[in-house]
Amino acid sequence: MSRTALEQWRNKAGAWVQRGLDQRLRLAVTGLSRSGKTAFITSLVSQLEHAGLDARLPHWPPAAQGRLLGIKRVPSRHHHVPAFGYEAALDQLSARPPAWPEPTRGISEITLAIKYQPGNRLKRKLNDTATLYLEIVDYPGEWLLDLPLLAMSYAQWSEQQRGLLQDEVLAALAGPWLQAGAAIAPDSPADDARLAPLAAAYTRWLLDSKRERGAYLVQPGRFVLPGEYQGAPMLQFVPWVWGTVPAGLDDRHHYGMMEARFEHYKKHLVAGFYRDFFAGFDRQIVLVDCLTALNRGPDSFAELSRALNAILQSFEYGKSGWWQRLFAPRIDKLLFAATKADHLTPDQHGRLARLLNTLVRGGHRQARLAGIDIHTLALASIKATSSGQVSHRGDTIPALQGRRLDDFEPVTLYPGEVPESLPDAEFWQRQGFDFTEFAPPQWHKDQPLPHLRLDQALAFLLGDKVS
Ligand SMILES: Nc1nc2c(ncn2[C@@H]2O[C@H](COP(=O)(O)OP(=O)(O)OP(=O)(O)O)[C@@H](O)[C@H]2O)c(=O)[nH]1
Ligand SMILES: [Mg+2]
Structure with missing residues (x-):
């Protein structure tokens, strides 16, 4: 093999090995x-x-x-x-x-x-x-919260959501959608003009529970984080929590339409995410x-x-x-x-x-x-803080320094202790944990x-x- 041919071969082999790595x-x-x-x-x-x-x-x-x-x-x-x-x-x-x-x-x-x-x-x-x-x-992690839906029928999911309404705070927040839904007969002709506002009220309830109650487990997850599906009919259903439903309803009726949308949501958004991503x-x-x-x-x-x-x-x-x-x-x-x-x-x-x-x-x-x-x-x-120590009543204690998010004022504080296992009643009583939101650090792009x-x-x- 000539010298150039050998070199060419080596380069080729090198590229091949490169791809292998x-x-x-x-x-x-x-x-x-x-x-x-x-x-x-x-x-x-x-x-x-x-x-x-x-x-x-x-x-x-x-x-x-x-x-x-x-x-x-x-x-x-x-x-x-x-x-x-x-x-x-x-x-x-x-x-x-x-x-x-x-x-x-x-x-x-x-x-x-x-x-x-x-x-x-x-x-x-x-x-x-x-x-x-x-x-x-x-x-969004919220999308993973929908996984259990795949194993549920619309009736089972509705039952589960009805269970959540046992919680007084959640029930009190649910007033608007509960009332709107109570006025809809399950076997009346499906009408988007009625389902869309009902679903919007239900979505507000999910968002309110998240805010008021610190609820993280909001289902269906895409209702609060719809991404590109904002306003899609697939996101316009609510659990049926208003008593028994006559048999044999299909998507020409309100109940059947919501059931069909629930199934569509599961197939396209939930299973689709797991399959495609x-x-x-x-x-x-x-x-x-x-x-x-x-x-x-x-x-x-x-x-x-x-x-x-x-x-x-x-x-x-x-x-x-x-x-x-x-x-x-x-x-x-x-x-x-x-x-x-x-x-x-x-x-x-x-x-x-x-x-x-x-x-x-x-x-x-x-x-x-x-x-x-x-x-x-x-x-x-x-990292938005720096850590050091401060003297407090004759003791030296660890402390943090940073700038408060609200007003950018410098603060020095001791945020307190974190429990290392699930916090018990005593921890919540003496709750010494003070969470101050910090502004990001002053930083240069280089x-x-x-x-x-x-x-x-x-x-x-x-x-x-x-x-
Ligand atoms: N001090 C401090 N704050 C942080 C840090 N990471 C996030 N934060 C705070 O948490 C907030 C949310 O952080 P993001 O990174 O936007 O969180 P995310 O999960 O992308 O939020 P979404 O996009 O809304 O789902 C920020 O605006 C900061 O206030 C960190 O490392 N240190
Ligand atoms: Mg983000």
């Missing part, structure tokens, strides 16, 4: 509303863009060992999924004064090409560099804001716990995962992260992680059985965002891929 990984980021998904993804991408330069990622070996060669944003393969608003988030965070990114409502995606030098000797021998295409998907996720991080729930009180905390258990069902592979007949899930690593840990002094971080661990333990057992690797940690995607333990999250989620 290149990988794709779909990392899904979820959590209930305001749990910190946008902040997490923004900071993660910012850390990666600065990795190898000035990012502080000591717990992520490729960054710590200087093996990251370059990271860039590349167009997403999934043209139907909206792009994650990374630039907009950076603009808000770097504004003067800085602002938190806007709330988001649906699914979005951002793809990064991470070029690195494999640490593994075998891989290194084959080629000097490898690329991981990391596809990060942001979707969830089935393609390789890794999942579930973000949990335990601190806001703790601050709101026992009802809200109990609700968060119930909602988390409902979310966990989606990861309970194995015998109990009845819904897997619909598709084959492939998530093999699941990280639960308690967010906004910068609201606590560092001595409390371990307690926060243990609290979250207690909350998800039921699901842990199930998922472990099925071989998913699970981890729990407390992190702050964007710098990596300050964080707590994002590198540990990266090490867990990508450790075996970028190695």
